[in-house]
Amino acid sequence: MTQWEPSDRIDRSPTYVSSALALAAGVLTVTVTADLATGLVTCVAGVVVLAVGLTVGRQWVVTAASALLVVGVLLAAAEGAAVVAALIGMMGALLAFDLASTAVDLGEQLGRETATARVELLHAGASTLVGLVTVVVAFAVNQSVTGDQPVSAVLGLVIAVLLLVAALRRADPVA
Template sequence: MTGVDRSPTRTSGRIAVLAGAAAAVALATGSLPSLALGGPGVTVLAVGVRRGEHSFVSVGGFGLFLAALLAGVAGAPVPTTLVGAALAVLAWDAGTGAIELGEQVGRNAATRSAELAHVSGTVTVAAVAGGLAYGTYAATAGGRPVTALVLLTFAAVALASGLRLMPVSDGES
């Protein structure tokens, strides 16, 4: 008898790596120096998803988020910075979700619809947080990168907090 493969799920794992790569590319278009943090962040995140290591996924996600902060400080356009930060949080959330779901029900369980529903929720929360951050920035700051950085950090913390409140479902009732 063979055991259940407790590796990270494929769907969320792929979404995590794609979102991380998209974050790095988006941020590099606004600030090339951010690639120095974003590139390694994607690599570490991908290794973490492959190995099922929460710490690697967290370090990779943090590297991507630091790349967003660097892009903001370097004067990248605020929308680019917000999109990059949202993608970084999506990459981290999908990566940790892939690991947790794989540990709970196994890699080969029918979880695709639950994973896509979770990612949809993450994108919705990210869009609302990013929209609020951008709206506040546009209404109050105009062109102050430091204000954008503070609002970006606040939005990311709110997003991460909201995502931890969302349960990961195994797709069964």
């Protein structure tokens, strides 16, 4: 059957700028978990899968890669990584997910050949800024609360967070 030649179709692969930035975020996560064995292995695997996902342009592969990165960061944290490393690692993992998904989305909607750099840089900038702000806030909280925390307070906080997450998901039942 005479089908479309590949050259006839639009290249709907992930866009270059966001892909590169996503990989950079992944690499950032790897660097901050570098001195902890299990976490490092998982994170490196995550970056490799991310690269594969961005090559084939599949959202589920990209999501799986980001999940690997998140798990890697948590493993590193459980192994005793510094709080700052855990925070920055988590930011890198979530940024990698955000930027890689943006690359896949933009590729799917506009194609790789389209001029999209400005949009991509803006997204990346905003997401990085949000990440940095939360990292700083979390670190500040960590520094200000020293000594033994009352279990009762932690319990209350955790229940509050669970309730709020449930509320967010309820607002958006399909989410």
